[in-house]
Amino acid sequence: MADGTFVNDAALVAAKDLRLELRSRVAVSQVVPFAVLLLVIFGFALDGDQTTLQRLTSGLYWVAVLFAAVLIVQRAFAVESDDGVRDALRLAGMRPASVFVGKAGAIFVQLIVLEVLLGVGVAVFFGTTLTGWGLLIASAVVAAAGISAAGTLYGVLTAGLRVKESLLPMLLLPVLAPVLIGATRAMGAALGDVAVDGWSWFNFLAIFALIYVALGLFAFGPLLEES
Template structure:
């Protein structure tokens, strides 16, 4: 990667983190939403805590997935408002750098969200992981994949009036492999079956690398069309 690309990615990442620092949208809206989803699952399945414990991986990643949609709508809503899209196109920033910066910003927000949710499943579901290394690795790989796919579909839908409803329709089918693989890897991490879990981690890593590569090359035409 060239220096301009990394410089521009760093600039966009710093801007997105500053936007969150100023507005607190992720902290005050997305994180509470994710915790609420966990709590509602607990209410729905509470009669049998054993089911909650068994379902922890799937419920965790469903909560992450739903929250990712909210985070993406925020991340790309600000890029479409009041002429910012035109300003980005005229800025001289490398489109691939914008993609990497946006994906990195979303990833930072999602990782913070997952840290809160991990505490949540421990408290509400009584689940504690047996393989913390696999757990962390899974979070990193799955987050990279979600952020990469989300940035691609986020910019695609950014300029549309129906973006809030279109984004989930476009994105959820594509990230189904992330949901499956991350859930299986988490299940292994919670059940001390790490060997099987690392194979699912491998799938997540390949998915993330694939979509990061696609994003680097495809973001410019998508930004142009948004």
């Protein structure tokens, strides 16, 4: 198969997933409100104190992103496991690697939208002034890439299992610990909360994303086969 088909297949899968999300509106009506709710809960838990919330913005922001990401990943596979879409994709002769890129791509797009909305959320609820836009955006993009690659791997693994609701976060969150640390640091540096070199954390996040994309390309085939 030529490389054109690879990209094409991936784009088809991603477009399919995004279309499903657009039409079902679950992401808009449940995941986003949940993420915003998390910000509000942090506000309650931390005494509604704006200075504390501003100081902790980067950490709270990324915790909210991670928890919402678990839901997005679960959604991405739940919508298809009932109809046997995974088998259909295999029957259609698509290579597992391109299915992986497609699924991860759709999750990535949703994460980016979520990150933007949560960015507005922290600006509104915590009163945080967003600065250092270059680093902020770049690190958010690579972190989303890492989360979606690792999430896609675990998503297909737990899809269709009865215990998936508890198993997915248990597997995914420890693995994403480096992303949480790196993204929090990078955002903290961009906002000027911590005096660290944010761009080196950007590099770290990029390496994480690359490793997990590579792992996904390699391991998605065997995982897809198993249903």
